[in-house]
Amino acid sequence: MTDIKKPIIVALDYPDQAAALDMAARLDPADCRVKVGKELFTRAGPAVVEALQKQGFEVFLDLKFHDIPNTTAMAVKAAAELGVWMVNVHASGGRRMMEAARNVLAQQSQCQTLLIAVTVLTSMEKSDLEELGIQLEPMLQVERLAHLTAQAGLHGVVCSAQEAAALRKTLPASFCLVTPGIRPADADAGDQKRIMTPLAAMQQGSDYLVIGRPITQAADPAARCRAIVDELRTAGFQ
Numbered sequence: 001m002t003d004i005k006k007p008i009i010v011a012l013d014y015p016d017q018a019a020a021l022d023m024a025a026r027l028d029p030a031d032c033r034v035k036v037g038k039e040l041f042t043r044a045g046p047a048v049v050e051a052l053q054k055q056g057f058e059v060f061l062d063l064k065f066h067d068i069p070n071t072t073a074m075a076v077k078a079a080a081e082l083g084v085w086m087v088n089v090h091a092s093g094g095r096r097m098m099e100a101a102r103n104v105l106a107q108q109s110q111c112q113t114l115l116i117a118v119t120v121l122t123s124m125e126k127s128d129l130e131e132l133g134i135q136l137e138p139m140l141q142v143e144r145l146a147h148l149t150a151q152a153g154l155h156g157v158v159c160s161a162q163e164a165a166a167l168r169k170t171l172p173a174s175f176c177l178v179t180p181g182i183r184p185a186d187a188d189a190g191d192q193k194r195i196m197t198p199l200a201a202m203q204q205g206s207d208y209l210v211i212g213r214p215i216t217q218a219a220d221p222a223a224r225c226r227a228i229v230d231e232l233r234t235a236g237f238q
């Protein structure tokens, strides 16, 4: 199920299509996939997804759907009809919401889109969960939501690489672990709390690394991406 040969997903968190396509043009689809998130999609819509696909990229449409089951399922169906490689929902939308989304994809003939669920955002730590009335370490809440996601029949979860090793022990090898909050040793954490370096994240069992600002805000984004790809390849991960 998971393709360990191309683990990097570059988050194209740009305010317009031109900037996103300019960045993508400097990347090699043989090295990485790309992610279209809320800012870019809200501004540029499906056209930017189609343009990236035309450039040869597989696209992770990261809109983190979280709504009643029918609404979420129809949104996931619309994403799949764009031909995206991956789409996500929030696991905290619950079992029935996730099952509805899974079922709508299962009814699509020849649908290849991977459906994954966000567990606990990588920008959150224990104190953030406490404010929501969740008296658990992030690790335990991630484990709870990851198992619910697996029971609902989705392909995997978004979690931090800090939880990857623990999830690998109790979930099938085919269950996909997508980990943002990736920070090379010299990069700013910014608003991310549960972080890890690219190589350590792979060693912990991540399948895919979502990397945004450390690449897109680098002085030379293409060179930064290339350096991370090379580091992982040298370590045997690509």
Ligand SMILES: O=C(O)c1cc(=O)[nH]c(=O)n1[C@@H]1O[C@H](COP(=O)(O)O)[C@@H](O)[C@H]1O
Pocket (backbone or CB within 6 Å): 011, 013, 037, 062, 064, 088, 118, 120, 121, 122, 123, 158, 159, 180, 181, 182, 190, 192, 210, 211, 212, 213, 214
């Ligand atoms: O679903 C995601 O992609 C996601 C989940 C999560 O828990 N944390 C997280 O940072 N992300 C996304 O991953 C990207 C991380 O970007 P950087 O922090 O700039 O590397 C952003 O586009 C986030 O929207």
